[in-house]
Amino acid sequence: MLRAIKSLPFPSKPLPFSSQLALVAGLVALFVALPLAYIFLRALSANPEDWLRLLQTRLWRLMGNTLALAGAVTSGTLIIGVSMAWLTERTDLPGRRAWRWMLALPLAIPPYIGAILHLALLRPRGGVIPKFLEGLFGFPVPTPSPLGFWGAAFILTIFMFPYVYLLSGAAFRSQHAMLEEAARSLGRTAWQTFWQVTLPALRPGLLAGALLVTLDVLAEYGTVALLRYETFSSAIFAQLYGRYDRSAASILSGVLVSLALLVLWSEIKLQGQARFTQIEGNWRPVPLILLGRWKLPALVTVLLVIAISLLIPLLVLLAWTIQAVLDPQTLSQIFRAGPQGLAQSAWNSLWTSALAALFAVTLSLPVARLSVRYPSPYTHFLARLCQVGYAIPGVVIALSLILIINRLVPILSATPHLVVIAYVLRNMPQAVRASESAIGRLSASLEEASRTLGRTPLQTLFEITLPLILPGLLAGGALVFLTSLKELPATLLLRPAGFDTLAVRVWVWASDGYYIQAAPAALILLLVSAIPLSFLLHRTAMFQ
Amino acid sequence: MKTLEVQNLTKRFSSTTQPAVNQISFALEEGEILALVGPSGCGKTTTLRLIAGLERPDCGSILINGRLVASESRFIPPEKRGIGLVFQDHALFPHLTVFGNVAFGLRSRRNESRHKSAPNAVKAAVLDMLRLVGIDFLASRYPHALSGGERQRVALARALAPRPSLVLLDEPFSSLDADMRLTMREEVRKILKSMQATVVFVTHDQEEALFMGDRLAVFQRGQIEQIGTPDEVFHTPATRFVAKFMGDSDFLRGKISSNGIQTEIGLLLQPVSLPNSTLVEIAVRADDIDFEPDESGNAVIAARFFRGALNLYRLQLDSGQILHALKMHTYLVPVGTRVRARISAGHPLAVFEKSA
Secondary structure, three states: OHHHHHOOOOOOOOOOOOHHHHHHHHHHHHHHHHHHHHHHHHHHOOOHHHHHHHHHOOHHHHHHHHHHHHHHHHHHHHHHHHHHHHHHHHEOOOOHHHHHHHHHHHHHOOHHHHHHHHHHHHOOOOOHHHHHHHHHHOOOOOOOOOOHHHHHHHHHHHHHHHHHHHHHHHHHHHOOHHHHHHHHHOOOOHHHHHHHHHHHHHHHHHHHHHHHHHHHHHHOOHHHHHOOOOOHHHHHHHHHHHHOOHHHHHHHHHHHHHHHHHHHHHHHHHHHHHHHHOOOOOOOOOOOEOOHHHHHHHHHHHHHHHHHHHHHHHHHHHHHHHHHHHOHHHHHHHOOOOOOOHHHHHHHHHHHHHHHHHHHHHHHHHHHHHHHHOOOHHHHHHHHHHHHHHHOOHHHHHHHHHHHHHHHOHHHOOOHHHHHHHHHHHHHHHHHHHHHHHHHHOOHHHHHHHHHOOOOHHHHHHHHHHHHHHHHHHHHHHHHHHHHHHOOHHHHHHOOOOOOOHHHHHHHHHHOOOHHHHHHHHHHHHHHHHHHHHHHHHHOHHHO | OOOEEEEEEEEOOOOOOOOOEEEEEEEEOOOOEEEEEOOOOOOHHHHHHHHHOOOOOOEEEEEEOOEEEEOOOOEOOHHHOOEEEEOOOOOOOOOOOHHHHHHHHHHOHHHHHHHOOOHHHHHHHHHHHHHHOOOHHHOOOOHHHOOHHHHHHHHHHHHHOOOOOEEEEEOOOOOOOHHHHHHHHHHHHHHHHHOOOOEEEEEOOHHHHHHHOOEEEEEEOOEEEEEEOHHHHHHOOOOHHHHHHOOOOEEEEEEEEOOEEEEOOEEEOOOOOOOOOOEEEEEEOHHHEEEEEOOOOOEEEEEEEEEOOEEEEEEEEOOOOEEEEEEEOOOOOOOOOEEEEEEOOOOOOOEEEOOO
């Protein structure tokens, strides 16, 4: 076996370099990087007085708020994510298969819907629970408030931990039993082995997951706005929506994106190292740890997490939806025909997200192919450039597009196309990563075989490459579709008047306090999101 | 006209390292099998990929059937070269059946004129090919449901089906088990010969090269050290490297004298065109050395390796020099025995001037 590997001189050696491919990929990267470059330009060329004013007043507080929230949520998701992954992958916890699904499904719930639910249930005056308790005891009973830092941190943690859960679960699963056996044979106890071997081997996966969470927190708008905790994202949104101060918005955006780029840069550094968790030849699973008398507490913990992050939100939404449907007045309000109707919003959500998925995957192909098949500093740089979408929060994309489009192609401004472009830009990284991994798994010799059997490069693309990487591309598309469905701030800022998506519908009802009216749209959003999500989960080893 | 002509071919992958293929030239007659053999990283696979059109040469030219397919100014892409390539990993298309894989090359534009009006002709040609390699009963299987040997046969059938003027095989047996390898190579050679195919075959296994090739080209560091028939390469290696690589030679030090070569284990009576007192090395294989126990001998048995029908003895001469000798499996001498070693070859041995 070793001999066979050694005698393979260059495993994915390229066919002669294609300059057209390089050109197309370069254009795609340029398209993705343009909004970012523009924001920096605007931020740097902003009025120095505006800079001074922001530096003296709000910038440091916003920085502190944003970093505190990102830090708290990242630590929280790490603790919950890793412990849930360990319990469902490494122990004899009863019902592991079912729990695995239920722990991953909260990814279909946008955190702002979680925030809406908590507000409706727990808000200090008028929340369902405080009212009920007051009615029961005859005096106000103190309940935890969802507002402010701790509320935001809690809600973001319980809806974002599945990122860490999935990545660490996959890492736990792919880990070789021999690693731990070797550690035990070298005189380590089970506990020492966990800390000295198991966890360090998971580190790249864990950090990658944590950094994704951090980027998501930086970009989050809906939750923090609802819970009245000011971060960069919500401050920029307010500047754009209320005051229309584009100069200040540009400055804040420039700072936020710098912050995000720093995080993204470390995440990309770690991506390369995440490899050493891969499964090798004679892999066999690590034997399960018997929980013994800890079984019950472990089960209760898992159930508690599932209840808070999935079951309660789902049940509440369901109850409200039924309530809304049973009340004729609400019913007619929700299901009225025309552009404000629920069916129209659902359709708008579907087509914009699907179109964004199609574009993102198509555009990602030349970049991914170039970087996988012709590895060089230049192609590597192009692929990394396409990752910057991760670092541009929805509000910033929106700001940048408003400014660029108004100047260059005013005909596009205030059209749904702009919304689609924003989705594509924001989700390009997922598409590029999915395409890269799909093409990377395809042996270059298959394409070469097709060439030697008389096919041109284009015929090879359609007869060999595309049919074989299609599942990988669909996964990339599903991911883009899923995140586009949930995207709130960019949609709110860029949509033409009267153009509602499900996310916008939920938001508009809920921010006016009509929680029950918002429930049907939220429930539909969840169910639609669950379809691509379960497709994605089915593809991973954890769920087979 | 030669089927394949390679002239001064050079390829380098980065400007800092030495070229992967360095100024090589050779030619192939129709129906000939040429084995490119050498240690890994010697440039033999790169040469094959240059001929296939999967790499672009930096210098030199390649002609297939007299047509210039690659030079500094001209590059014909692989799909227009009319070659068949069997890949090391077989590269079977996983989404096509065995039939679909073999038919793939017959359905290309290059062959369309030949088969356009007759899809039945494609079918017949595929089934003929599958019968030839002995797997016609597997036509509807997918590659993942095949054994290693079956995959090998599909890969060969796929490459041969369009009747290419030149067949290239890149270490085709390296993914097979040892015993499977022996049967497959015999069969593949028979099939290639029955089709009178012109073949370039790459391997790192010298025994395989000796078996498969009508001629051998021994590669080292991007250059051809020697090209010739298996007999020539084995019996009269042109360089010390060839002697070492083809058949595990030991190198016995010697000095030219007026009537032969003076060595530690006696005088070798062999005329050599080198001046007297030149220091030389003689390439000796285990079958060129004999010994018998002798208290006043010149060597000690250092180790014995049981090789089935034969015993391989490792002898340490008094100078420390190591030689090997083959004996029948019944001839047993314990390790440590003092013996007298001598050259027993019935043929001239390869002699190289000792480099300083």
